[in-house]
Amino acid sequence: MRDKRSKDWTKPVAPSIRYGLFARLSDWWCAGRDGRKGIPSVPTDARPGTPAAELTTPRMMVLGQLGVGRIEKVWIAYQLDVAALEAELKERSARRDALAVEFGEAGQRLPREVVHTLAARVEEAEAEVARVEEQIKIGLRVTQRHASMIEAYVRRRCAAYLTRLVRVHPDGARLNHLMRPRWPDQVDWARASLGPELPAPVARAGVLGVRGS
Secondary structure, eight states: OHHHHHHHHHSOOOOOOOOOHHHHHHHHHHHHHHHHTTOSOOOTTOOTTSGGGOOOOHHHHHHHHHHHHHHHHHHHHHHHHHHHHHHHHHHHHHHHHHHHHHHHHHTTTSOHHHHHHHHHHHHHHHHHHHHHHHHHHHHHHHHHHHHHHHHHHHHHHHHHHHHHHHHHSTTHHHHHHHOOOOOOOOOHHHHOOOOSSOOTTGGGSOOOOOOOO
16 A cells, blocks of 8 residues: 555656636626726725725635645645555554664674674664655655645636636726735645655644635
8 A cells, every 4th residue: 555655655746737728708797797896996095905905706716725635635645645655654653763772782792794684674663754754754744735726727717717808897807906815824734845854743743624615
């Protein structure tokens, strides 16, 4: 099972999410409908950066939650995959630590050949721990890229919707100046930069406490 998981994580990157004709027409239609109805209404005192400029529409909220749902699905799939690796990492780390203790205690008492054998076993155990840690890191990096692809897809749909909306809306000029796609803040796991140290445990790091779009 581990080999299959490794193969899945290291295969060529999947292409970006396709923004098909049906989805595009749906976004344009919703934008035209909202624009003709004057949705959203633009307050006379609306200025960039003020509460009155926090404009959105039901369609924008739907698109934002679509992205949040997809990202949650990707994160859950990663948690399921990495759970077995974390159990393996715990087991191999315990074995490495036990061998290190045995090597330290026996270093002064055993023949040189036995000491060399123990040292080789410790190095092998350390290599196994490093291999499992790298598999967890690779999986998280791939999951982060998937989350970025989903965000790019939703932003593209929002841009298509807004382009049509401001053309149809009676106050389109001001709306174009004020309204921007609202995307939830990235969660911790999606923006984490993995260095030499591995977050422990990764499978429980960063809860999806995002805000609605």
